[in-house]
Amino acid sequence: MIKRRKAVRKSMVLSLAGLFLVSAALTGCNSGAENSPASDKPSGSADSNAGTSQSGGAIDHSKPLTITVFDNAANYQGEQTGWYGKLVKDKFNITLNILAPQVAGEQLYKTRTAAGDLGDLLIVDNSQLEELIPAGLVMDLSDKLKDTKYLSQYVDKHFKPFNSGFDQVNPDGKIYGLPTFEADTSPTTFSEEIPYSSPIMPWDYYKGVGAPKLNNLNDLLNVLKQMHEKYPKTPDGKPIVPITLWKDWDGGSMENVRWLSNWYGFEQPDGTSTIQLNAKGDIVPLVDDNSMYKKILQFYFNANQMGLIDPDAMTQDWNKVSEKLTNKQVLLLWYSWERGFYNSIERGKNGDGNVAIPIADSHIIQSSDAYYGNGRVFAIGSKAKNPERIMEFMDWLVSPEGLRYYTNGFEGFNYQKTADGKFELTEAGQTAFQNNTPVPDQYGGGGYQDGQSKINSMIMSDFTIDPETKEFYNSNYWNTTLEANKTALTTDWQSTFNAKNATDYYQKNNMIDIVPNINTSLGTDSSDVKNKRSQISDYVKNTSWKMVFAKNQAEFDQLWTKMQKDVDGLGWKDVVAVDTVKAQKIVKMRADALANK
Template sequence: MSKKNKLHSKTVFALAACMLLGTTALSGCGGNSGNSGAANATDSANQANQSADPGNGPDHSKPLTITVFNNAANYQGEQTGWYGKLIKDKFNITLNILSPQVAGDQLYKTRSAAGDLGDLLIIDNSQLEELIPAGLIMDITDKVKNTEYLSKYVDQHFQPFNAAFDKVNPDGKIYGLPTFVADTSPTTFSEEIPYSSPLMPWDYYKGIGSPKLNNLTDLLDALQLMHEKYPATTDGKPISPITLWKDWDNGSMENVRWLSNWYGYEQPDGTSTIQLNAKGDIVPLIDDNSMYKKILQFYFDANQRGLVDPDSPTQDWNKVSEKLTNKQVLLLWYSWQRGFYNTPQRGAQGDGNVAIPIGDTHIIQNSDAYFGNGRVFAIGSKAKDPDRIMEFMDWMSSPEGLRYYTNGMEGFNYEKTADGKFKLTEVGQTAFQDNTPVPDEYGGGGYQDGQSKINSMIIGDFAVDPDTGEFYNKDYWNATIEANKTTLTTEWQSMFKATNPTDYYQKNNMIDIVPNINTSLGTDSSDIKNKRSQISDYVKDTSWKMIFAKNQAEFDQLWTKLKSDVNGLGWTDVFAADTVKAEKIVKLRAEAMANK
């Protein structure tokens, strides 16, 4: 998720949503670790390692360090903690993660120019398209077909995706495995809350009388009232109605990009000059009526009222995540941000961040990532021991691997119920937020610190666990849904007359769900790349200046200058290239809708 794919996320912060009004964390961020579950996990891993037979599979007797070039990672260095120990015990593997989000975009250019990006690669579709003809990606067609778990997804998910790279891969070989693929359908949206929508603390919202919000002006009025009544946390930390951060900015200002979704416009990954709506309309970012400008105006108006965190121009995401954990932010807009604060215990007290709909919004929301979501797992052409890397990826996509990634350790984070399904343990409900200490014999450190820093999956958590018949995503387990029938849940449902936010937006015709298209949108020529880089830098820099402009006149002057100056940087050429990409998305969405 874009760096938020980044998400989708970005993220120690995986892209799956936490429960609307309740539980813990993000997909891949939940749970804790503990004695019985961790002991069982370690015993199982040791048995697997001891039984490895070089004649029947990869030889685990020699330690292997895998260099992971990872666009999704927010962390750089060796994977340590409980997950590091798990894969060391099970596969005798150590992960050394290289993160462009930490080290900068130049890392990709430098390593690809040197002819060796890494062993295991988690890269964007556009990068895969560049790297295949450059000979830096391994053909893994036969390796995938010989796997136990990944082979099940070959025809349905991997072959259509790889065949889309027709110019550089006319034979439709498998060079990359798309990330976060779902088990549902190309037009299904399974989550109970849109990826980006307005979220606020329920108790503070009630504390100002639960005003109905008809538009963004009403939202600012509500935020101002909340800030006046709740200027600081109970332990004295200052509260900011809105907090922004720069380090996710890519083609444009990321915090502007995602609020544009509230009003039906998205900025496709790999573009920097356009926004696109569900009907297929393509709007230049610099159009006077663009949603990009409308959201810039919203942030400017907020800052004029003193509602924008003064730390915004200088802080990074790590600082923001601390503030979310401490309930120092009043307006959130990513679904998974709730996981930093919401817990069932707080929910029982009516405390937590929830969706607060705004009457004039009409959200654009991509469907489940049936074919993946814009990034791929690939193996570098110079990778050390690719068979062991493939074995590791196959395990990551197995029920066991998916449970560890999404939910932590059985017996500690979660346990089986009498009907053979899973439920979170008491400690597992808050391990992410509390960064609960893990015993040294299982890796030590905090639970959150020891989670997988890969921060991405091949098979997503909106796939069904064959042992339970439920999604891997713990927030959609029946037991979790029942546990989240708290005061927070029931009060929200009573006020908004809906089961959850997605239900509310659908009932009130306030959302368009569009097919999640995962394909190659083409690579830029060197000329377009250079022009795009200059335009993006200028747009981002000007966007920040506009938000913090001293008055409306300066805001307008900066916008007028932006529209004029980008023309001299090659705007027309980049806009034309982005239009071609958008038109491909529109065409494929129409085909998906016609065949649903």
């Protein structure tokens, strides 16, 4: 999916019904047409209401256009094919050619910026936008937004406040970037039924070993061991692993450690790599002996000593992990949308699916809905030759039609209209992602999952209201889905934990801090700090993996002590000082958001 964090870095969530919705780091889900399949005609045709240029004339779609999309959120590189590719081609006569640093490597950004042309349509991190503005590599969209049909309604509430945060490089308050995954709720609301990161396990396997209460991480390891002993393989003979890890999401630190730190109240803010932050505003360096980063490293080390870590962990990538999730080969999940690879309403009727299993001593930190976005932006490269057509495409992405296709697929295939004008998932729609269901030829053929949007990011998120149904675009929160999802799985869980969902449970038991989602520029690193950060990050990541797989506790401790000493020689104090300033800005903005809510 959305890979992680970089988007939150993947902040996409999964449905109560278990459908995968975009977030990270999976491939993005897509949404349905206004009321019909994709038109066979481009949007500039006579029967289309799209296709007006900024000068007021019709946009010419007669010539095919290939848009180079530089996309930090993408887990795929190459031409967008499949049903979404056909949709965009038929509607706009556009082909999307995706460049993905997650596939090609982070050097791709340096190479293309040095050449003065990052791409046509850009999905980049906030910190990168702050570099691209003074370098003249992104367009000013202020005037272009005025004549858009859908984007224009978000200018004052969303786009202007975000871009004003780049005042050092954008003193005139121009709009260069459109933040990703913005919710249209409020800056302090959390709408989802499960935190982004929390312990999640198969309900039937957990009950199969007596559903013991989990008081701490040691209890979690013990129950994982019991489950693995009882359920070593899937019904079709595939090996089950208690815990799986993967390297290709690692950024400034080991990603699988970073996100489990959230279970105990500490996050690592995007744009930082040396500190963690809690809801109170406490800032703790990663290599501090009392850091949550060390606590989670110790947890993974203990797990490996007990034989609970996937033997493929050191070599596999996210694609391999997603296959295992689809096959129910992993016992511990930690990101909400991971459930969607397996969960479905039909399985839920049999009490089968991945659910939240709280740990009594945990206290989760969770950001509110991304009202101002979540760390990345859509932008247009300064050398794009057809900015009007790119703007038209982006405007469509936030239209009801564009949002329905991105989040829910095709009306009539993935979902259908009810008698009262609402939407409900079809039987095929409930499992189209997991089963890679064949798409009818009229929509482009191929597998549904294969053909999803490889952009893997949105401007407005599925936590905006569809004007036709007055419900979120996110199908997990449709009334029809909520009713359909009253299965043996959900009702049994609700009865056991006396809560309507995981978020409700954590709130009732004072086990979660929901903090305002802050999306702003935290400043760019000087070249000196950037070099030091790169060296430190590589060292911390490599050592973290070695610690997880250390042969004994003595080697674990030795590696930790050596890392503390070695990073100091790489300029640790300088980078911590920079990251501390960034964290302090977040703390202040959160306090302001709470004071003004």
